[in-house]
Amino acid sequence: TCSGIVPMRLRNDKISIADFGGVGDGKTLNTKAFREAVYRIQHLRRRGGTLLYIPPGVYLTESFNLTSHMTLYLARGAVIKATQDTGNWPLIAPLPSYGRGRERLGGRYMSFIHGDGLQDVIITGENGTIDGQGDVWWNMWRQRTLLFTRPNLVEFVNSRGIIISNVIFRNSPFWNIHPVYSRNVVIRYVTILAPLDSPNTDGIDPDSSSNVCIEDSYISTGDDLVAVKSGWDEYGIAYGRPSSDITIRRITGSSPFSGIAVGSETSGGVKNVLVENVNLYNMGVGIHIKTNIGRGGFIKNITVTDVYMENVRKGIKIAGDVGDHPDDSFNPNALPVVYGITLKSIWGEKVQQPGSIQGLKNSPFTGICLSNINLHGSSPWKCSDVSGSALLVSPWPCSELTSPHQ
Structure with a gap:
């Protein structure tokens, strides 16, 4: 504890x-x-x-x-x-x-x-x-x-x-x-x-x-069960206060949206988050790390382990195109930096789509490490602008994530 x-x-x-x-x-x-x-x-x-x-x-x-x-x-x-x-x-x-x-x-x-x-x-x-x-x-x-x-x-x-x-x-x-x-x-x-x-x-x-x-x-509830945030676009960047050192464990629940989320308002940065022993039923997205252009900030050193999900639309989503903006004064060149995301020991039943990892062309997501993940789906992963590694992941994720065996 x-x-x-x-x-x-x-x-x-x-x-x-x-x-x-x-x-x-x-x-x-x-x-x-x-x-x-x-x-x-x-x-x-x-x-x-x-x-x-x-x-x-x-x-x-x-x-x-x-x-x-x-x-x-x-x-x-x-x-x-x-x-x-x-x-x-x-x-x-x-x-x-x-x-x-x-x-x-x-x-x-x-x-x-x-x-x-x-x-x-x-x-x-x-x-x-x-x-x-x-x-x-x-x-x-x-x-x-x-x-x-x-x-x-x-x-x-x-x-x-x-x-x-x-x-x-x-x-x-x-x-x-x-x-x-x-x-x-x-x-x-x-x-x-x-x-x-x-x-x-x-x-x-x-x-x-x-x-x-x-x-x-x-x-x-009707929205994300837990969502770690840190401010919205230019206002969050200016305020500059990150969320850090957050532990989320032994959570059970259901929602049409996300189980455990980071974002999408992450402009002050989010770091050092540990998520473990989570049970999700009847979910939209199991684990959702979300940000957008204009957000700036960073999402780093996030570890998610020992998750069970059942009857889920999408197992894992890491995305750089999620969320609205406060006004038109956001800076489209303020790109978030996402690196050091570890997802391991995740088991899913009745998962419609296993996952997608879609970074930003000018700010690819790096250090995305998946291991010991079985989402029992037949449809493929979707990936773009991402690098990292994958070990014992089923269905097998994208070619952008290298296998240590290769």
Whole structure:
């Protein structure tokens, strides 16, 4: 386990949302209770921090901020449920590495549970639920009536020493868990659920963050289960903050999109990612490393090992032509550098197409090493602008990858 990067803290000071008038009837709006409880933790600083206990019940609330040195603890049967009144939802500035909202120009809606500039924050409990009630947002996206970029379910910006464990996340309006510009983040024993047709409901998206540990979780959503990112085109290049030292292991799930992804927003660079012991069912693409012209940045030292996939459209995809641009100011000559990608011990059943590795003509992908991969497909690999090696790969990949035996 990599979870030792953040020690689990026991809080001696404990308060309950009920102490602040919280009512878990599923109808009462509890925004005031949540905001007052967090205010109390922030201003009456107890040594060792404070635990905010959410008893069984359904607590409807608007979005709220967390504070440092706190634990949000959801009892078994506790549900924190987002209001569907989108009109009062607070707006915050766009992330500088994106230059604008991810899907609409201008600012963006604040995440349902938000943390900015925090340290030592834990969200845990007895597998209680954080429910984003995202269908109202999905419908606005489908009907093209969104004014700003949809809110994430949980986002930590510029934060460190974060643990998220033993919680169920449901029906996020947009991405589920988004640590950005953060370090020392542990996410384990979580369940993330959203309908397969829900738009952009990525599971966990570490973004320009380092020392991130994602383990022992089940994710079934409408988009990538885990996607490592680091900023968007010229804005991400200028911000220049990579994602690095990220471990992703013992993840099971399904999605019409990707199982484990890097990108496509990788303009700050992504390096030192280890993915192991992953089980994927009913997927679009099993392992997807994606970038584009204009992205710049780099994707290097990525290792993926011990993956089982079943009923998958495409097993492995490494591509330099994926993803949209924030505006027309991107530099088409800012080409990503992709090298040092190791994929090994991957087994697939019912894989329609084994894989494709398509680099860029003026920036070929190098050091792509495949070994001990059996995807049981009959259709061929597709390759271009790539070099590396292949050993014990079935069906046999492209001639661009040399065999050590030759």
